Amino acid sequence: MLALRSAVRLGLSAFRAASLTVPAAPASLLASRVTMMRSFTNSAPALLAAAARKTGAAKKPAAKKKTTATKKKAAPKRKVAAKRKVAPKRKTATKRKTAAKKPATRRRRVVLTPEQRLTRQREARQKARRAEIRALPKPPKRSPSAYALFVKETPRIGTENVVDAMKRCSALWKELPLSEKTKYQEQSNALRDVAAAEYRKWAAKVGDETIQKINRVNRAKGVARRLVPLNPAAKIPGSVFIIFFKDQSDKGLLDTTNITGNNESVKKAKKAGELWRGLSAAQKAPYQRLFEERREAYLKTKSA
DNA sequence: AATGACAGCTGTTTCCGCTC
DNA sequence: GAGCGGAAACAGCTGTCATT
Numbered sequence: 001m002l003a004l005r006s007a008v009r010l011g012l013s014a015f016r017a018a019s020l021t022v023p024a025a026p027a028s029l030l031a032s033r034v035t036m037m038r039s040f041t042n043s044a045p046a047l048l049a050a051a052a053r054k055t056g057a058a059k060k061p062a063a064k065k066k067t068t069a070t071k072k073k074a075a076p077k078r079k080v081a082a083k084r085k086v087a088p089k090r091k092t093a094t095k096r097k098t099a100a101k102k103p104a105t106r107r108r109r110v111v112l113t114p115e116q117r118l119t120r121q122r123e124a125r126q127k128a129r130r131a132e133i134r135a136l137p138k139p140p141k142r143s144p145s146a147y148a149l150f151v152k153e154t155p156r157i158g159t160e161n162v163v164d165a166m167k168r169c170s171a172l173w174k175e176l177p178l179s180e181k182t183k184y185q186e187q188s189n190a191l192r193d194v195a196a197a198e199y200r201k202w203a204a205k206v207g208d209e210t211i212q213k214i215n216r217v218n219r220a221k222g223v224a225r226r227l228v229p230l231n232p233a234a235k236i237p238g239s240v241f242i243i244f245f246k247d248q249s250d251k252g253l254l255d256t257t258n259i260t261g262n263n264e265s266v267k268k269a270k271k272a273g274e275l276w277r278g279l280s281a282a283q284k285a286p287y288q289r290l291f292e293e294r295r296e297a298y299l300k301t302k303s304a
Numbered sequence: 305a306a307t308g309a310c311a312g313c314t315g316t317t318t319c320c321g322c323t324c
Numbered sequence: 325g326a327g328c329g330g331a332a333a334c335a336g337c338t339g340t341c342a343t344t
Contacts, residue, residue: 241342242307249309268309269341276342291343 240284240291245272247287 245268248254254268254275276284 240344245341246308269339271341272308273341 240287241272241276243290244276244279244284244287245269248272248275 249268249272254271256268256271259270259274
């Protein structure tokens with residue numbers, strides 16, 4: 001190794017001396033110098049390669065010395081640069097990945113049971129669902145009732161607490177003359193119209209699909225309030241049974257005397273179901289035709 | 305889910321201090 | 325920030341049925 005190093009050193013010295021002596025040496029001369037160097041650096045392929053590269057660089061004599069100096073240092077520099085550019089990047093990338101994956105690595109150490117995994121998946125779904133619900137637009141507030149307006153206008157006395165204030169409001173409301181109550185009712189009616197207009201404006205902005213989505217969420221939460229779609233007229237017509245039920249109800253043919261239940265509407269529905277099941281196909285046919293006619297009309301309206 | 309009917313039930317609205 | 329407590333009024337949901 002030492003012999004090789006000294007040979008390279010000698011070769012470089014000779015090459016440097018020759019370059020300095022003849023700055024504007026032609027390419028052919030440089031080639032002969034390279035041939036000369038071969039005798040010194042026969043065992044140094046890297047230096048030969050550098051010299052061969054120098055042959056090309058000889059076309060720019062002014063930069064020769066500099067280039068020669070670069071030749072020796074440039075290669076290692078390139079290596080350093082390469083290291084800096086590639087290796088550190090890899091390190092950075094690795095660090096980034098490591099940093100990003102650290103929690104994951106930690107998680108991997110914890111062996112989750114299938115139940116835990118399912119719980120986490122469920123929690124993630126719930127989180128996403130909650131975010132989706134939060135993102136839904138909020139409908140405008142409903143208009144206050146007459147009593148609500150009265151409560152709003154009734155000032156609280158001193159340090160009276162909410163409960164006492166509301167009790168007092170209740171008592172005052174009961175004693176309030178009908179003419180006064182009517183005033184609040186009229187105010188409420190006016191605000192209801194304003195609220196209705198605001199709702200229509202909001203509904204037009206968000207669209208019926210969003211309204212239906214909000215209704216689904218509210219239903220799931222057990223919230224009774226259902227938002228009215230902007231275009232309730234474009235409804236799917238009732239089923240064949242519904243048409244039959246309405247027809248029978250209109251004709252007063254739903255006798256509920258033998259039907260059990262507390263709710264008359266429910267009893268009527270039960271009676272209608274009973275009658276419907278007793279109908280033949282021929283008896284059902286007129287209701288079927290009526291349903292198909294309405295359905296076609298609905299589809300035409302929808303596609304228009 | 306929507307369609308019809310409708311009695312009965314439930315949620316929402318107002319006020320605001322308090323708790324979680 | 326949401327919910328509760330209190331009241332009253334009222335809007336709107338529920339329950340039933342069969343079918344698409």
